[in-house]
Amino acid sequence: MSGGGGAAQYLPEADLGGISHKGLEKLALEKGVIVEHGGGYHAYLEFDRPIGYNNGKPTNWIRAELSGGVYHGHPFDPTKLPSAVTGR
Amino acid sequence: MAYSGQPHGRTMFIQIQTPGVNTVVLREQPGWVIRHNRLFDVTPDAAPSTVVIGGNVSIWTLCFTENLLQAVNEGKGLILDVGWYPEADPTGCYKAKAIRIDAVDRENPEMYDWENPVATLETRSLADLLIGIRRIMEENS
Numbered sequence: 329m330s331g332g333g334g335a336a337q338y339l340p341e342a343d344l345g346g347i348s349h350k351g352l353e354k355l356a357l358e359k360g361v362i363v364e365h366g367g368g369y370h371a372y373l374e375f376d377r378p379i380g381y382n383n384g385k386p387t388n389w390i391r392a393e394l395s396g397g398v399y400h401g402h403p404f405d406p407t408k409l410p411s412a413v414t415g416r
Numbered sequence: 417m418a419y420s421g422q423p424h425g426r427t428m429f430i431q432i433q434t435p436g437v438n439t440v441v442l443r444e445q446p447g448w449v450i451r452h453n454r455l456f457d458v459t460p461d462a463a464p465s466t467v468v469i470g471g472n473v474s475i476w477t478l479c480f481t482e483n484l485l486q487a488v489n490e491g492k493g494l495i496l497d498v499g500w501y502p503e504a505d506p507t508g509c510y511k512a513k514a515i516r517i518d519a520v521d522r523e524n525p526e527m528y529d530w531e532n533p534v535a536t537l538e539t540r541s542l543a544d545l546l547i548g549i550r551r552i553m554e555e556n557s
Binding site for chain 1: 472474
């Protein structure tokens with residue numbers, strides 16, 4: 329996944345107020361804007377401070393993905409957010 | 417840490433349909449297990465004319481993400497990662513990499529040897545991508 333490919337990287341968990349990376353992804357799935365398509369779910373959620381980097385830039389946004397009963401995610405570039413999520 | 421998300425002040429659920437678009441059915445090669453498959457059978461050339469129903473979400477955002485496919489060969493210690501780069505960019509391309517899993521930290525993708533892939537592929541052709549995926553799996557099964 330891209331998180332491992334270097335384009336996106338979480339801050340260390342010690343810098344995230346005690347929330348694990350998986351915890352962030354679970355929060356996104358619970359509280360975020362959900363886009364369902366083709367049997368999978370993308371969840372977008374903005375935090376009140378950066379949770380990591382995407383393409384070298386800090387970002388407050390995460391995108392978590394749930395498919396086949398497995399979820400994962402990574403810090404997300406806000407310029408790539410769907411219009412349906414931003415409302416713009 | 418708190419979240420300031422829910423841009424519209426409430427949790428939203430947006431259901432999108434793309435008639436005629438399905439995930440690609442891949443035949444697993446010996447030793448390989450497909451863990452994640454969001455690789456759709458819509459080609460980049462056909463994407464602009466694909467009908468999207470249900471919300472203001474582009475086909476590029478739905479079907480051309482960095483997280484399209486992941487397959488694992490535990491025996492060989494390899495992971496095959498396929499995505500579209502740059503994400504959702506109509507000028508992008510498919511990229512596939514076979515990467516060695518870290519022997520100790522097997523569940524942490526950030527520890528994998530991304531800088532020294534065993535095999536790589538870049539193409540805008542879905543057909544060529546599928547051929548390449550099969551070849552990479554066969555050569556590393």
